[in-house]
Amino acid sequence: MGLPTITFSLALGTVIMETVDDFDTIDVELDEFFKHKQRSRCKDEFLNTLTDEALDECTVPEINLNDFEGMSEDEAPQEKQSDSEGEDEDKLQFQYSTHDLKVKWNNMKPVLGERYESPHQLKLCFTNYSLSRGYPIRFKKCDSVRLLAVCASDPEKFQCPFVVRASWMSTERSFQIKKMVEQHTCVRNFRSANLMDATWIARQFLKEMIRKPNVKCKEMQAIIQRRFHCKVSWSKFYRAKCRAISLIDGKLSDHYANAIKEGWKVGCQRVIGLDGSELLTAIGRDANDHVYPIAWVVVEIDNKPNWQWFLELLHDDLELQGGLNLCVISDQHKGLLEDVKVVLPHVEHRQCARHVYANFRKVFSGIEFKNMFWTVAKSTVEGDFELNMEKIREVNPAAYDHLMAREPKSWCMTFFKSGMACEAVENRMAECFNAIILDARKKPLLAMLEEIRLYMMEMLFNLKKEACKWVNNVCPGPIKKMDEFAFDIN
Numbered sequence: 001m002g003l004p005t006i007t008f009s010l011a012l013g014t015v016i017m018e019t020v021d022d023f024d025t026i027d028v029e030l031d032e033f034f035k036h037k038q039r040s041r042c043k044d045e046f047l048n049t050l051t052d053e054a055l056d057e058c059t060v061p062e063i064n065l066n067d068f069e070g071m072s073e074d075e076a077p078q079e080k081q082s083d084s085e086g087e088d089e090d091k092l093q094f095q096y097s098t099h100d101l102k103v104k105w106n107n108m109k110p111v112l113g114e115r116y117e118s119p120h121q122l123k124l125c126f127t128n129y130s131l132s133r134g135y136p137i138r139f140k141k142c143d144s145v146r147l148l149a150v151c152a153s154d155p156e157k158f159q160c161p162f163v164v165r166a167s168w169m170s171t172e173r174s175f176q177i178k179k180m181v182e183q184h185t186c187v188r189n190f191r192s193a194n195l196m197d198a199t200w201i202a203r204q205f206l207k208e209m210i211r212k213p214n215v216k217c218k219e220m221q222a223i224i225q226r227r228f229h230c231k232v233s234w235s236k237f238y239r240a241k242c243r244a245i246s247l248i249d250g251k252l253s254d255h256y257a258n259a260i261k262e263g264w265k266v267g268c269q270r271v272i273g274l275d276g277s278e279l280l281t282a283i284g285r286d287a288n289d290h291v292y293p294i295a296w297v298v299v300e301i302d303n304k305p306n307w308q309w310f311l312e313l314l315h316d317d318l319e320l321q322g323g324l325n326l327c328v329i330s331d332q333h334k335g336l337l338e339d340v341k342v343v344l345p346h347v348e349h350r351q352c353a354r355h356v357y358a359n360f361r362k363v364f365s366g367i368e369f370k371n372m373f374w375t376v377a378k379s380t381v382e383g384d385f386e387l388n389m390e391k392i393r394e395v396n397p398a399a400y401d402h403l404m405a406r407e408p409k410s411w412c413m414t415f416f417k418s419g420m421a422c423e424a425v426e427n428r429m430a431e432c433f434n435a436i437i438l439d440a441r442k443k444p445l446l447a448m449l450e451e452i453r454l455y456m457m458e459m460l461f462n463l464k465k466e467a468c469k470w471v472n473n474v475c476p477g478p479i480k481k482m483d484e485f486a487f488d489i490n
């Protein structure tokens with residue numbers, strides 16, 4: 001395996017050859033040590049006279065630090081199995097404790113035998129321990145397979161024996177402290193500023209940052225000095241502040257994204273308008289027929305792979321079940337058409353009639369054509385559709401052919417599936433949204449996204465305020481529509 005390294009263990013006055021193998025054999029030693037501890041306790045006659053609870057208690061390993069005193073590192077506590085009676089008792093189960101993340105940072109402490117998720121988690125525990133107790137710690141080795149921490153005090157002056165070794169367990173995927181001398185003979189010096197990385201500082205200041213987002217680096221520096229008695233460079237603070245901001249923003253945007261997602265699922269019509277070139281948008285429509293932006297994303301270009309990526313995220317987040325009982329309205333972008341078929345195979349894909357008309361008008365302009373087109377698009381019965389198309393043919397057969405070649409099934413109301421509670425033939429929702437963000441779109445990327453976010457927050461807040469005033473269970477929009485419908489019938 002790896003090359004042997006030489007460790008000067010000055011406290012013990014010996015030179016120990018240490019190889020990587022140490023980290024492998026250490027497993028067995030540790031297990032033996034705990035078994036030994038447990039066995040010797042359970043043999044205790046007094047303990048055996050106590051209740052079951054007391055016996056249970058002895059299965060939790062408890063380390064007496066004195067056991068390690070005067071022992072060289074290689075003389076790990078272990079037990080030789082000299083007789084047969086050990087066999088049965090091996091089956092006694094002991095459990096290594098698991099690192100508890102809920103413990104407050106300044107109460108965190110490495111414990112022999114304790115299991116961690118990763119070397120990184122243990123390192124964080126060390127950092128907290130060192131910074132809260134004021135003892136200096138140095139990581140002699142810290143990689144993906146093992147960790148060796150020693151005291152960082154002057155070895156000649158203090159000969160501090162503190163040492164911790166940890167590696168992955170052989171029986172399970174947990175990172176474990178295999179050897180530990182917890183005692184320090186050095187003095188506390190609170191000089192562990194190097195252990196504080198930007199992320200650590202950011203986490204310390206998260207609450208303060210939420211309360212006071214404009215906190216100055218200088219103020220943070222003063223607080224750290226007071227709280228941890230150590231100095232940290234200005235540049236590290238700057239990085240910490242950026243990190244804290246992104247941590248907070250991440251939490252907030254998750255929060256809003258979830259709110260929008262849930263809002264769409266419970267309160268919107270089963271229709272999504274897709275639109276966009278560099279800013280791809282998915283816009284919904286709430287029960288009151290109001291525009292409800294669901295998601296928006298900036299891409300370099302609106303090509304097939306980008307649309308597919310966007311649609312897949314949308315599909316997973318909104319649990320669209322392949323587009324079952326859903327309708328999508330968009331223009332006839334070729335890549336988009338294909339992607340919708342792949343990601344949402346069951347969806348009813350409507351073509352925005354306004355786009356169809358825009359193309360139609362290029363060749364067949366005029367008010368008569370315009371009115372005839374919209375009559376066709378809004379025909380609700382197949383007979384009407386045929387009749388209205390015939391009228392166009394009478395005026396100009398080429399216009400008829402032009403429209404028939406544009407798949408009327410995707411833009412004429414006659415052919416829409418019933419039960420969607422959505423009669424839209426045009427992608428007006430997406431266009432409304434585009435109009436709203438017209439000003440924002442002129443701004444640089446981040447400013448634009450920020451403005452859209454603020455707009456959304458305000459809009460959702462106002463909608464909620466408005467909805468609180470409603471007296472019926474049915475929104476005013478549909479009620480108004482029903483009234484108009486009743487009026488027409490009368």
Ligand SMILES: [Zn+2]
Binds near residue numbers: 135136151153161186
């Ligand atoms: Zn020390």
